[in-house]
Amino acid sequence: MNLVQRLQQKEEKALVQLMELHGDYLLRTAFLLVKDRQVAEEIVQDSFIVAFDKIDQLQHEERLRNWLTMISLNLCRSRMRKWSWKHILVGFEDKFENLEDDEIVNGPEDMLMTLSQNTELYIAIQQLDYKYREVITLHYFNELKVNEISDQLNEKDSTIKTRLSRGRKLLKEILLKGGLKHAE
Known part of the structure; x- marks a missing residue:
């Protein structure tokens, strides 16, 4: 059984594997966009939770990384809309x-x-x-x-x-x- 199938079965070890495979990539992306490491870590954590909950919506298994990136980007955008640019240092x-x-x-x-x-x-x-x-x-x-x-x-x-x-x-x-x- 591949990773996506294991995620669809809600296997927690598969979620850990997903985080190990894509966590650094998503963290780097989120950090460059939101400029705050702690917030970026929260976004990445939320991204994995959303992905785990909505894994059945993934239409093409080979696009898993792109799908995760899209989830993370949407969460970054949402967070950015809530912030005032004045408060980002x-x-x-x-x-x-x-x-x-x-x-x-x-x-x-x-x-x-x-x-x-x-x-x-x-x-x-x-x-x-x-x-x-x-x-x-x-x-x-x-x-x-x-x-x-x-x-x-x-x-x-x-x-x-x-x-x-x-x-x-x-x-x-x-x-x-x-x-x-x-x-x-």
């Missing part, structure tokens, strides 16, 4: 806590360079409007194709391409203002 401490081990293997100088560039990029992305931040996150961090993003967001391919283009342009402007030379 960029947290620098999280960047130190979330550095991957493979980012530090080349020594402290490389770690500081990576941290500096990642922090600048992260801050720049957070300055984008949600519609641009969303497509940039899905395309560059989650490596989705334009047609996959348009399916998930229920938008035309041309709309996604336009948002990606404008988002990249805005991101470049933000990075150049901040002095990041790699944006040129």
